[in-house]
């Protein structure tokens with residue numbers, strides 16, 4: 001199971017996520033209490049070994065802004081959250097980075113429909129830590145897709161059983177307060193997924 005820990009802003013939590021076996025780590029570069037600047041994201045991404053995918057998360061920014069920020073951060077992947085048009089993915093393809101499309105369950109759930117490499121099916125409100133009806137998407141996306149939205153160490157196994165995703169993505173569920181990650185919760189989330 002592929003695991004992405006999102007919304008990291010402190011070196012300590014990048015190191016914990018990597019040590020605990022995360023496959024991907026995300027840096028939010030859009031309006032959010034978790035927002036980091038491209039230069040901060042670059043510092044954090046530099047701490048990750050090459051086998052860990054570093055992801056810049058955007059929502060609603062013009063594609064040129066996304067391109068510049070992703071380049072400055074040196075991330076390996078761009079995650080476009082919400083209703084970005086297909087043309088945005090096409091425009092970013094030339095960067096040769098992994099493209100991630102993150103949408104709620106009422107969107108087109110065919111993995112690769114927008115030429116993305118990875119699909120995330122999330123709650124209606126991104127990064128809000130709100131559980132939703134995970135079972136409703138079971139069997140709809142296929143291939144490389146991650147379940148997100150309201151996951152935490154206590155419910156992730158149940159969520160995986162319900163939706164049967166290829167991987168999972170978490171942010172709020174490994175925080176002690178909004179935007180404040182916790183190393184013990186990051187470890188416990190990865191333990192719960194791997195056990």
Ligand SMILES: O=C(O)c1ccccc1NCC(=O)[C@H](O)[C@H](O)COP(=O)(O)O
Nearest residue numbers: 006032126127128129149150170171172
């Ligand atoms: O984290 C945010 O604040 C955020 C803001 C705007 C767009 C995306 C955002 N986060 C994206 C993520 O990948 C989250 O990990 C995902 O939505 C799951 O969040 P949570 O329900 O808090 O685990």
